[in-house]
Amino acid sequence: MEPTYAFDYSVIAWFLIGGVAFVSMTLGMSRLLQHRKPGTVKSEIYECGVEPVGPPWVQLKIGYYVYALLFVLFEVETAFLFPWAVTLNALPLYVLAEMVVFLAILALGLVYAWKEGALSWR
Amino acid sequence: MNIAIEILVRFLAMVALLLVNGVVLIYMLRKVLGHLHLRIGPNRVGPFGLLQTTNDVIKLLTKEDLRPAAADAWLFNIAPFLVFVPSFMAYIPLVFGPELAVTRLDTGILVIFAVLSLVPIGIMMAGWASNSKWSLIGGMRAAGQQIAYEIPLLLSVLGPVMMAGSMDPSAIVAAQSGTWFGFIPRWFVLPQIIGFVVYAISAQAETQQTPFDMSEAESELITGFANEYGGMRFGFLYLAEFSNMFIVAAVGTMLFFGGWQLPWIETPGWAAPFVFILKTYIGIFTMMWARGSLPRFRVDQMLAFCWKRLIPISLTWVVVWACIQRLAFEAAIR
Numbered sequence: 001m002e003p004t005y006a007f008d009y010s011v012i013a014w015f016l017i018g019g020v021a022f023v024s025m026t027l028g029m030s031r032l033l034q035h036r037k038p039g040t041v042k043s044e045i046y047e048c049g050v051e052p053v054g055p056p057w058v059q060l061k062i063g064y065y066v067y068a069l070l071f072v073l074f075e076v077e078t079a080f081l082f083p084w085a086v087t088l089n090a091l092p093l094y095v096l097a098e099m100v101v102f103l104a105i106l107a108l109g110l111v112y113a114w115k116e117g118a119l120s121w122r
Numbered sequence: 123m124n125i126a127i128e129i130l131v132r133f134l135a136m137v138a139l140l141l142v143n144g145v146v147l148i149y150m151l152r153k154v155l156g157h158l159h160l161r162i163g164p165n166r167v168g169p170f171g172l173l174q175t176t177n178d179v180i181k182l183l184t185k186e187d188l189r190p191a192a193a194d195a196w197l198f199n200i201a202p203f204l205v206f207v208p209s210f211m212a213y214i215p216l217v218f219g220p221e222l223a224v225t226r227l228d229t230g231i232l233v234i235f236a237v238l239s240l241v242p243i244g245i246m247m248a249g250w251a252s253n254s255k256w257s258l259i260g261g262m263r264a265a266g267q268q269i270a271y272e273i274p275l276l277l278s279v280l281g282p283v284m285m286a287g288s289m290d291p292s293a294i295v296a297a298q299s300g301t302w303f304g305f306i307p308r309w310f311v312l313p314q315i316i317g318f319v320v321y322a323i324s325a326q327a328e329t330q331q332t333p334f335d336m337s338e339a340e341s342e343l344i345t346g347f348a349n350e351y352g353g354m355r356f357g358f359l360y361l362a363e364f365s366n367m368f369i370v371a372a373v374g375t376m377l378f379f380g381g382w383q384l385p386w387i388e389t390p391g392w393a394a395p396f397v398f399i400l401k402t403y404i405g406i407f408t409m410m411w412a413r414g415s416l417p418r419f420r421v422d423q424m425l426a427f428c429w430k431r432l433i434p435i436s437l438t439w440v441v442v443w444a445c446i447q448r449l450a451f452e453a454a455i456r
Contacts, residue, residue: 011129011225012233015214018133019207023358026183027202030354033184043191045254046349056255064266067425071269074433075239078276081440082232085284088444089451096448100441107437110429119429121422 066118070110077106132224136213140365147364148175150403151410158414179357187353190253197251202351202358204244208237209362212369217292219382219394230291231283234373235276238328238366242268248359249347260346263336263421270428271327271334274320277436281317281443282310282377291373295381307385311378314443318378320436325370325409327428329363332413336421371405372398379405 045052084091084099113119149164149172156163164171189198215230217223227233242265249261283289286297300308311318327334336346348359375381379401382394389397419427 007125008225008227011132011214012211014129015133015136015211015224016207018137019210020203022137022210023203023206026358027187027354030183030185030187034186034353035184036186038188040191042188045190045192045252046256052255056253056258057250058255058258060258060262064262067266067270067429070429071273074273075269075276078273078280081277081280082283082289085280085440085444086287086289088284088448089287093448093452096444099444103437103441107434110433110437114430119426121425 063121070113070118073109074106077103136210136224140210140213140361140368143368144361144364145175145179147367147406148178148360150406151364151413154407154410155414158411182354182357185353187351187355190350192253193350194251194253197247198350201244201248201251202355204247205241206244206358206362206365208240208244209365209369211237212366215291216369216372217295217376217381218398220391221292222382222395223292226290226292228288228290231279231289231294231373231377234369235272235279238369239269239272241362241366245347248351252347252350254350257347257349260336260349264330264347266421267330267334267336267424267428268328270425271324271432274428274432274436275324275328277433277440278314278317278321278324279373279377280440281314284444284447285310285313291376291381295376295383298380299383301386305386307380309378309380309385314378316435316439317443318374320432320439321374321378322408324428324432325374326412327424329366329370329409331367331409333416333419334424335418336424367406367409368402371402371409374405375401 045056080102081099084095088096152174153163153171164174167173167177189195212234214224215227215233217226217230245268246261246265249257249259249264252258282294286294288294288297294310298308298310302308302312306312330336348356351359375398381401382398383389384393384397
Protein backbone atom coordinates (compact mmCIF):
# COMPACT_ATOMS: atom_id res chain seq x y z
CA MET A 1 0.00 0.00 0.00
CA GLU A 2 1.37 3.38 -0.95
CA PRO A 3 0.58 5.66 1.99
CA THR A 4 -0.75 9.05 1.04
CA TYR A 5 0.69 12.39 2.02
CA ALA A 6 -2.27 13.28 4.23
CA PHE A 7 -2.10 9.91 6.01
CA ASP A 8 1.61 10.31 6.70
CA TYR A 9 1.24 13.67 8.37
CA SER A 10 -2.01 12.87 10.18
CA VAL A 11 -0.01 10.22 12.07
CA ILE A 12 1.83 13.06 13.83
CA ALA A 13 -1.49 14.40 15.11
CA TRP A 14 -2.59 10.93 16.22
CA PHE A 15 0.67 10.43 18.07
CA LEU A 16 0.19 13.78 19.79
CA ILE A 17 -3.31 12.80 20.96
CA GLY A 18 -2.18 9.29 21.84
CA GLY A 19 0.84 10.56 23.75
CA VAL A 20 -1.29 12.90 25.86
CA ALA A 21 -3.77 10.08 26.47
CA PHE A 22 -0.97 7.70 27.49
CA VAL A 23 0.52 10.15 30.00
CA SER A 24 -2.93 11.00 31.43
CA MET A 25 -3.83 7.32 31.79
CA THR A 26 -0.57 6.48 33.53
CA LEU A 27 -0.88 9.45 35.89
CA GLY A 28 -4.50 8.49 36.57
CA MET A 29 -3.51 4.91 37.31
CA SER A 30 -0.77 6.15 39.61
CA ARG A 31 -3.37 8.32 41.35
CA LEU A 32 -5.52 5.25 42.01
CA LEU A 33 -2.62 3.10 43.22
CA GLN A 34 -0.98 5.59 45.53
CA HIS A 35 -1.61 6.12 49.21
CA ARG A 36 -2.41 9.82 49.56
CA LYS A 37 -1.84 11.56 52.82
CA PRO A 38 -1.34 15.29 52.24
CA GLY A 39 0.15 17.56 54.85
CA THR A 40 1.26 21.17 55.14
CA VAL A 41 4.91 20.29 55.78
CA LYS A 42 4.92 17.92 52.84
CA SER A 43 3.70 20.52 50.40
CA GLU A 44 6.42 23.01 51.25
CA ILE A 45 9.18 23.89 48.81
CA TYR A 46 12.28 21.71 49.06
CA GLU A 47 14.93 23.89 50.65
CA CYS A 48 17.15 21.41 52.50
CA GLY A 49 15.16 21.65 55.71
CA VAL A 50 15.26 25.41 56.22
CA GLU A 51 12.55 27.94 55.51
CA PRO A 52 12.92 29.48 52.02
CA VAL A 53 13.92 33.16 52.18
CA GLY A 54 12.28 35.56 49.76
CA PRO A 55 10.23 34.80 46.67
CA PRO A 56 11.79 32.40 44.15
CA TRP A 57 10.35 34.20 41.13
CA VAL A 58 13.11 36.77 40.94
CA GLN A 59 14.55 38.69 38.04
CA LEU A 60 17.03 36.54 36.15
CA LYS A 61 20.16 37.40 34.24
CA ILE A 62 19.50 39.49 31.15
CA GLY A 63 22.10 37.36 29.35
CA TYR A 64 19.53 34.63 28.75
CA TYR A 65 17.38 37.10 26.84
CA VAL A 66 20.20 38.08 24.47
CA TYR A 67 20.96 34.41 23.79
CA ALA A 68 17.29 33.78 23.08
CA LEU A 69 17.21 36.63 20.54
CA LEU A 70 20.30 35.29 18.79
CA PHE A 71 18.79 31.82 18.84
CA VAL A 72 15.67 32.95 16.99
CA LEU A 73 17.86 34.53 14.32
CA PHE A 74 19.94 31.42 13.70
CA GLU A 75 17.09 28.95 14.06
CA VAL A 76 15.12 30.67 11.30
CA GLU A 77 18.25 30.69 9.19
CA THR A 78 18.75 26.93 9.54
CA ALA A 79 15.10 26.41 8.65
CA PHE A 80 15.85 28.26 5.39
CA LEU A 81 18.94 26.14 4.79
CA PHE A 82 17.13 22.78 4.78
CA PRO A 83 15.18 23.12 1.50
CA TRP A 84 18.30 24.57 -0.12
CA ALA A 85 20.43 21.63 1.07
CA VAL A 86 17.96 19.11 -0.41
CA THR A 87 18.05 20.75 -3.85
CA LEU A 88 21.75 21.61 -3.89
CA ASN A 89 22.54 19.61 -7.03
CA ALA A 90 19.29 20.34 -8.82
CA LEU A 91 19.33 24.14 -8.83
CA PRO A 92 21.63 26.38 -10.93
CA LEU A 93 25.03 27.37 -9.62
CA TYR A 94 24.05 30.94 -8.68
CA VAL A 95 21.72 29.57 -5.97
CA LEU A 96 24.79 28.22 -4.21
CA ALA A 97 26.46 31.63 -4.57
CA GLU A 98 23.35 33.36 -3.21
CA MET A 99 23.28 31.06 -0.19
CA VAL A 100 26.98 31.69 0.48
CA VAL A 101 26.25 35.44 0.46
CA PHE A 102 23.27 34.91 2.78
CA LEU A 103 25.41 32.90 5.19
CA ALA A 104 28.17 35.52 5.00
CA ILE A 105 25.70 38.22 6.07
CA LEU A 106 24.56 36.07 8.99
CA ALA A 107 28.16 35.33 9.93
CA LEU A 108 28.73 39.10 9.99
CA GLY A 109 25.82 39.33 12.41
CA LEU A 110 27.46 36.74 14.63
CA VAL A 111 30.78 38.61 14.46
CA TYR A 112 28.96 41.83 15.42
CA ALA A 113 27.26 40.16 18.39
CA TRP A 114 30.62 38.72 19.41
CA LYS A 115 32.34 42.15 19.19
CA GLU A 116 29.55 43.80 21.16
CA GLY A 117 30.03 41.23 23.91
CA ALA A 118 26.59 39.62 23.57
CA LEU A 119 28.22 36.19 23.60
CA SER A 120 30.10 36.80 26.84
CA TRP A 121 28.59 35.86 30.17
CA ARG A 122 28.72 38.96 32.35
CA MET B 123 -11.39 1.49 10.05
CA ASN B 124 -8.40 -0.45 8.74
CA ILE B 125 -6.22 2.63 8.91
CA ALA B 126 -7.30 3.36 12.48
CA ILE B 127 -6.21 -0.12 13.57
CA GLU B 128 -2.96 0.27 11.67
CA ILE B 129 -2.14 3.55 13.39
CA LEU B 130 -3.11 2.08 16.77
CA VAL B 131 -0.78 -0.91 16.29
CA ARG B 132 2.11 1.36 15.33
CA PHE B 133 1.33 3.65 18.26
CA LEU B 134 1.37 0.75 20.74
CA ALA B 135 4.58 -0.61 19.21
CA MET B 136 6.29 2.75 19.76
CA VAL B 137 4.96 3.01 23.34
CA ALA B 138 6.35 -0.47 24.01
CA LEU B 139 9.69 0.44 22.44
CA LEU B 140 9.90 3.63 24.48
CA LEU B 141 9.09 1.91 27.77
CA VAL B 142 11.43 -1.03 27.18
CA ASN B 143 14.16 1.40 26.14
CA GLY B 144 13.60 3.46 29.26
CA VAL B 145 13.85 0.44 31.55
CA VAL B 146 16.88 -1.02 29.76
CA LEU B 147 18.72 2.29 29.44
CA ILE B 148 18.34 3.24 33.11
CA TYR B 149 19.73 -0.16 34.11
CA MET B 150 22.50 0.18 31.50
CA LEU B 151 23.39 3.69 32.69
CA ARG B 152 23.73 2.54 36.28
CA LYS B 153 25.82 -0.47 35.33
CA VAL B 154 28.06 1.45 32.90
CA LEU B 155 28.59 4.36 35.30
CA GLY B 156 29.14 1.88 38.12
CA HIS B 157 31.89 0.08 36.27
CA LEU B 158 33.45 3.37 35.11
CA HIS B 159 33.56 4.46 38.76
CA LEU B 160 35.05 1.06 39.74
CA ARG B 161 31.83 0.14 41.53
CA ILE B 162 29.53 -2.79 40.76
CA GLY B 163 26.25 -1.02 40.13
CA PRO B 164 22.86 -2.53 40.94
CA ASN B 165 23.19 -6.24 41.78
CA ARG B 166 20.59 -7.05 44.46
CA VAL B 167 17.20 -7.24 42.75
CA GLY B 168 16.99 -10.21 40.42
CA PRO B 169 19.97 -11.76 38.63
CA PHE B 170 22.69 -9.11 38.09
CA GLY B 171 20.25 -6.52 39.42
CA LEU B 172 18.21 -6.82 36.22
CA LEU B 173 14.88 -6.20 37.97
CA GLN B 174 16.09 -3.01 39.65
CA THR B 175 14.47 -0.62 37.17
CA THR B 176 11.20 -2.55 36.88
CA ASN B 177 10.91 -2.29 40.66
CA ASP B 178 11.71 1.40 40.46
CA VAL B 179 8.83 1.85 38.04
CA ILE B 180 6.47 0.13 40.49
CA LYS B 181 7.75 2.39 43.25
CA LEU B 182 7.22 5.52 41.14
CA LEU B 183 3.71 4.40 40.19
CA THR B 184 2.62 3.84 43.78
CA LYS B 185 4.31 6.92 45.20
CA GLU B 186 2.26 9.91 46.26
CA ASP B 187 2.91 12.69 43.77
CA LEU B 188 3.13 15.88 45.76
CA ARG B 189 2.65 19.34 44.42
CA PRO B 190 4.08 22.18 46.48
CA ALA B 191 1.32 24.42 47.80
CA ALA B 192 3.05 27.49 46.38
CA ALA B 193 3.50 26.01 42.89
CA ASP B 194 1.63 27.23 39.83
CA ALA B 195 -0.74 24.25 39.65
CA TRP B 196 -1.71 24.41 35.99
CA LEU B 197 1.80 24.82 34.60
CA PHE B 198 3.17 22.31 37.12
CA ASN B 199 0.70 19.69 35.89
CA ILE B 200 1.17 20.14 32.16
CA ALA B 201 4.97 20.40 32.18
CA PRO B 202 5.51 16.59 32.19
CA PHE B 203 3.23 16.35 29.16
CA LEU B 204 5.20 19.02 27.32
CA VAL B 205 8.46 17.25 28.06
CA PHE B 206 7.34 13.70 27.34
CA VAL B 207 4.91 13.92 24.41
CA PRO B 208 7.27 15.68 21.91
CA SER B 209 9.95 13.17 22.73
CA PHE B 210 7.47 10.40 22.00
CA MET B 211 6.40 12.02 18.73
CA ALA B 212 10.02 12.00 17.54
CA TYR B 213 9.76 8.21 17.16
CA ILE B 214 7.48 8.56 14.13
CA PRO B 215 10.09 9.12 11.39
CA LEU B 216 12.70 6.61 12.64
CA VAL B 217 13.39 3.87 10.09
CA PHE B 218 14.10 0.48 11.62
CA GLY B 219 14.53 -1.39 8.36
CA PRO B 220 13.53 -1.37 4.70
CA GLU B 221 9.93 -0.08 4.67
CA LEU B 222 9.85 -0.45 8.46
CA ALA B 223 8.85 2.82 10.12
CA VAL B 224 5.73 4.22 11.77
CA THR B 225 5.26 6.15 8.59
CA ARG B 226 7.45 7.52 5.85
CA LEU B 227 7.77 11.28 6.09
CA ASP B 228 9.64 13.10 3.34
CA THR B 229 10.68 15.77 5.88
CA GLY B 230 11.37 13.20 8.61
CA ILE B 231 14.62 14.68 9.89
CA LEU B 232 13.07 18.11 10.19
CA VAL B 233 10.03 16.66 11.99
CA ILE B 234 12.27 15.00 14.60
CA PHE B 235 14.11 18.22 15.39
CA ALA B 236 10.92 20.28 15.24
CA VAL B 237 9.23 18.21 17.95
CA LEU B 238 12.40 17.89 20.03
CA SER B 239 12.75 21.66 20.09
CA LEU B 240 9.52 21.78 22.15
CA VAL B 241 11.20 19.95 25.05
CA PRO B 242 13.04 23.04 26.44
CA ILE B 243 9.69 24.83 26.80
CA GLY B 244 8.41 22.01 29.02
CA ILE B 245 11.61 21.98 31.05
CA MET B 246 11.52 25.72 31.56
CA MET B 247 7.85 25.48 32.50
CA ALA B 248 8.64 22.77 35.07
CA GLY B 249 11.41 24.91 36.52
CA TRP B 250 9.27 28.02 36.69
CA ALA B 251 6.09 26.43 38.00
CA SER B 252 7.80 24.60 40.87
CA ASN B 253 8.27 27.89 42.72
CA SER B 254 11.65 26.82 43.99
CA LYS B 255 14.91 28.67 43.42
CA TRP B 256 16.85 25.58 42.42
CA SER B 257 14.22 24.51 39.94
CA LEU B 258 14.11 27.94 38.36
CA ILE B 259 17.88 28.12 37.96
CA GLY B 260 17.84 24.63 36.47
CA GLY B 261 15.02 25.47 34.08
CA MET B 262 16.68 28.66 32.84
CA ARG B 263 20.00 26.90 32.35
CA ALA B 264 18.27 24.12 30.44
CA ALA B 265 16.54 26.59 28.16
CA GLY B 266 19.73 28.56 27.50
CA GLN B 267 21.68 25.39 26.82
CA GLN B 268 19.17 23.52 24.71
CA ILE B 269 18.33 26.41 22.43
CA ALA B 270 22.03 27.21 22.00
CA TYR B 271 23.06 23.68 21.06
CA GLU B 272 20.11 23.18 18.75
CA ILE B 273 21.78 25.44 16.15
CA PRO B 274 25.01 23.43 15.68
CA LEU B 275 22.91 20.26 15.88
CA LEU B 276 20.76 21.36 12.94
CA LEU B 277 23.73 22.72 10.99
CA SER B 278 25.65 19.46 11.36
CA VAL B 279 22.63 17.55 10.04
CA LEU B 280 22.76 19.57 6.80
CA GLY B 281 25.84 17.68 5.56
CA PRO B 282 24.15 14.26 5.26
CA VAL B 283 21.00 15.95 3.94
CA MET B 284 23.04 17.55 1.16
CA MET B 285 24.78 14.26 0.37
CA ALA B 286 21.55 12.29 0.15
CA GLY B 287 19.58 15.14 -1.43
CA SER B 288 16.64 14.33 0.83
CA MET B 289 15.25 14.89 4.32
CA ASP B 290 13.52 11.51 4.26
CA PRO B 291 15.38 9.23 6.72
CA SER B 292 14.79 6.14 4.58
CA ALA B 293 16.29 7.90 1.54
CA ILE B 294 19.29 9.03 3.60
CA VAL B 295 19.83 5.45 4.79
CA ALA B 296 19.42 4.10 1.25
CA ALA B 297 22.03 6.59 -0.02
CA GLN B 298 24.54 4.96 2.34
CA SER B 299 24.37 1.48 0.83
CA GLY B 300 27.36 0.06 -1.05
CA THR B 301 31.01 0.99 -0.69
CA TRP B 302 33.56 3.60 -1.77
CA PHE B 303 36.51 2.17 -3.74
CA GLY B 304 35.06 -1.29 -3.15
CA PHE B 305 35.99 -1.69 0.52
CA ILE B 306 35.05 1.41 2.58
CA PRO B 307 31.39 1.30 3.68
CA ARG B 308 29.53 4.19 2.13
CA TRP B 309 28.71 5.76 5.50
CA PHE B 310 28.43 9.54 5.67
CA VAL B 311 30.57 9.67 8.81
CA LEU B 312 33.78 9.57 6.73
CA PRO B 313 33.27 12.62 4.48
CA GLN B 314 31.23 14.34 7.21
CA ILE B 315 33.61 13.71 10.08
CA ILE B 316 33.56 17.38 11.15
CA GLY B 317 29.78 17.41 11.02
CA PHE B 318 29.66 14.19 13.03
CA VAL B 319 31.90 15.52 15.80
CA VAL B 320 29.73 18.66 16.06
CA TYR B 321 26.60 16.47 16.03
CA ALA B 322 27.93 14.20 18.78
CA ILE B 323 28.85 17.11 21.07
CA SER B 324 25.57 18.95 20.48
CA ALA B 325 23.56 15.76 20.95
CA GLN B 326 25.26 15.23 24.30
CA ALA B 327 24.25 18.78 25.25
CA GLU B 328 20.70 18.50 23.90
CA THR B 329 20.01 15.44 26.03
CA GLN B 330 21.71 17.06 29.04
CA GLN B 331 24.28 14.36 29.55
CA THR B 332 27.05 15.01 32.02
CA PRO B 333 29.58 17.37 30.58
CA PHE B 334 26.53 19.52 29.85
CA ASP B 335 24.17 18.65 32.69
CA MET B 336 24.01 22.17 34.13
CA SER B 337 20.23 22.02 34.26
CA GLU B 338 20.32 19.07 36.65
CA ALA B 339 23.76 19.48 38.18
CA GLU B 340 23.17 17.12 41.07
CA SER B 341 25.83 18.60 43.31
CA GLU B 342 24.61 22.18 42.86
CA LEU B 343 20.90 22.09 42.13
CA ILE B 344 19.89 18.63 43.48
CA THR B 345 17.93 17.65 40.34
CA GLY B 346 17.41 21.09 38.86
CA PHE B 347 14.10 21.57 37.10
CA ALA B 348 12.70 18.22 38.35
CA ASN B 349 13.34 19.16 41.97
CA GLU B 350 9.76 19.41 43.21
CA TYR B 351 8.44 16.56 41.13
CA GLY B 352 7.80 13.16 42.61
CA GLY B 353 6.08 9.92 41.71
CA MET B 354 5.05 9.27 38.15
CA ARG B 355 5.30 12.93 37.11
CA PHE B 356 9.01 12.73 37.85
CA GLY B 357 8.99 9.35 36.12
CA PHE B 358 7.86 10.95 32.89
CA LEU B 359 10.45 13.73 33.07
CA TYR B 360 13.11 11.09 33.62
CA LEU B 361 11.77 8.77 30.93
CA ALA B 362 11.76 11.60 28.39
CA GLU B 363 15.44 12.18 29.03
CA PHE B 364 16.29 8.57 28.19
CA SER B 365 13.94 8.59 25.25
CA ASN B 366 15.71 11.70 23.91
CA MET B 367 19.01 9.92 24.32
CA PHE B 368 17.71 7.02 22.23
CA ILE B 369 16.41 9.41 19.58
CA VAL B 370 19.61 11.41 19.11
CA ALA B 371 21.62 8.17 18.96
CA ALA B 372 19.15 6.70 16.45
CA VAL B 373 19.24 9.84 14.30
CA GLY B 374 23.04 9.78 14.42
CA THR B 375 22.94 6.15 13.28
CA MET B 376 20.64 7.00 10.38
CA LEU B 377 22.58 10.07 9.26
CA PHE B 378 26.17 8.99 9.72
CA PHE B 379 26.39 5.21 10.16
CA GLY B 380 24.19 3.73 7.48
CA GLY B 381 21.06 3.14 9.59
CA TRP B 382 19.91 -0.47 9.55
CA GLN B 383 22.50 -1.61 6.99
CA LEU B 384 25.40 -3.92 7.76
CA PRO B 385 28.70 -2.92 6.16
CA TRP B 386 29.87 -4.86 3.04
CA ILE B 387 27.06 -7.45 2.99
CA GLU B 388 23.41 -7.28 2.02
CA THR B 389 21.30 -6.94 5.19
CA PRO B 390 18.49 -9.51 5.45
CA GLY B 391 15.13 -7.87 6.19
CA TRP B 392 14.63 -9.62 9.55
CA ALA B 393 18.06 -8.54 10.81
CA ALA B 394 17.64 -4.85 9.93
CA PRO B 395 15.88 -3.72 13.17
CA PHE B 396 18.45 -5.58 15.28
CA VAL B 397 21.34 -3.96 13.42
CA PHE B 398 19.70 -0.57 13.86
CA ILE B 399 19.08 -1.04 17.59
CA LEU B 400 22.59 -2.42 18.08
CA LYS B 401 24.19 0.57 16.34
CA THR B 402 22.00 2.93 18.35
CA TYR B 403 22.98 1.24 21.60
CA ILE B 404 26.65 1.53 20.71
CA GLY B 405 26.03 5.27 20.27
CA ILE B 406 24.23 5.44 23.62
CA PHE B 407 27.07 3.53 25.28
CA THR B 408 29.53 6.12 23.95
CA MET B 409 27.36 8.90 25.38
CA MET B 410 27.33 7.15 28.77
CA TRP B 411 31.08 6.66 28.55
CA ALA B 412 31.56 10.41 28.04
CA ARG B 413 29.14 10.97 30.90
CA GLY B 414 31.24 8.84 33.22
CA SER B 415 34.57 10.32 32.12
CA LEU B 416 34.19 14.08 31.81
CA PRO B 417 33.68 16.72 34.52
CA ARG B 418 30.86 19.23 34.25
CA PHE B 419 31.31 22.48 32.32
CA ARG B 420 30.68 25.84 33.93
CA VAL B 421 27.58 27.51 32.51
CA ASP B 422 29.45 30.43 30.87
CA GLN B 423 32.06 28.09 29.37
CA MET B 424 29.31 25.88 28.02
CA LEU B 425 27.53 28.77 26.26
CA ALA B 426 30.79 30.29 24.98
CA PHE B 427 31.87 26.90 23.63
CA CYS B 428 28.66 26.64 21.65
CA TRP B 429 28.41 30.20 20.32
CA LYS B 430 32.11 30.89 19.73
CA ARG B 431 33.34 27.48 18.60
CA LEU B 432 30.65 25.05 17.46
CA ILE B 433 28.44 27.49 15.53
CA PRO B 434 31.28 29.12 13.51
CA ILE B 435 32.80 25.68 12.81
CA SER B 436 29.53 24.14 11.66
CA LEU B 437 28.54 27.20 9.58
CA THR B 438 31.91 27.14 7.81
CA TRP B 439 31.62 23.41 7.28
CA VAL B 440 28.19 23.79 5.66
CA VAL B 441 29.60 26.31 3.15
CA VAL B 442 32.77 24.30 2.49
CA TRP B 443 30.88 21.06 1.97
CA ALA B 444 28.26 22.69 -0.27
CA CYS B 445 31.03 24.07 -2.49
CA ILE B 446 32.92 20.74 -2.60
CA GLN B 447 29.81 18.78 -3.44
CA ARG B 448 28.54 21.21 -6.06
CA LEU B 449 31.94 21.52 -7.77
CA ALA B 450 32.35 17.73 -7.82
CA PHE B 451 28.86 17.51 -9.34
CA GLU B 452 29.72 20.13 -11.98
CA ALA B 453 32.91 18.23 -12.83
CA ALA B 454 31.00 14.95 -13.09
CA ILE B 455 28.31 16.20 -15.50
CA ARG B 456 30.81 18.02 -17.72
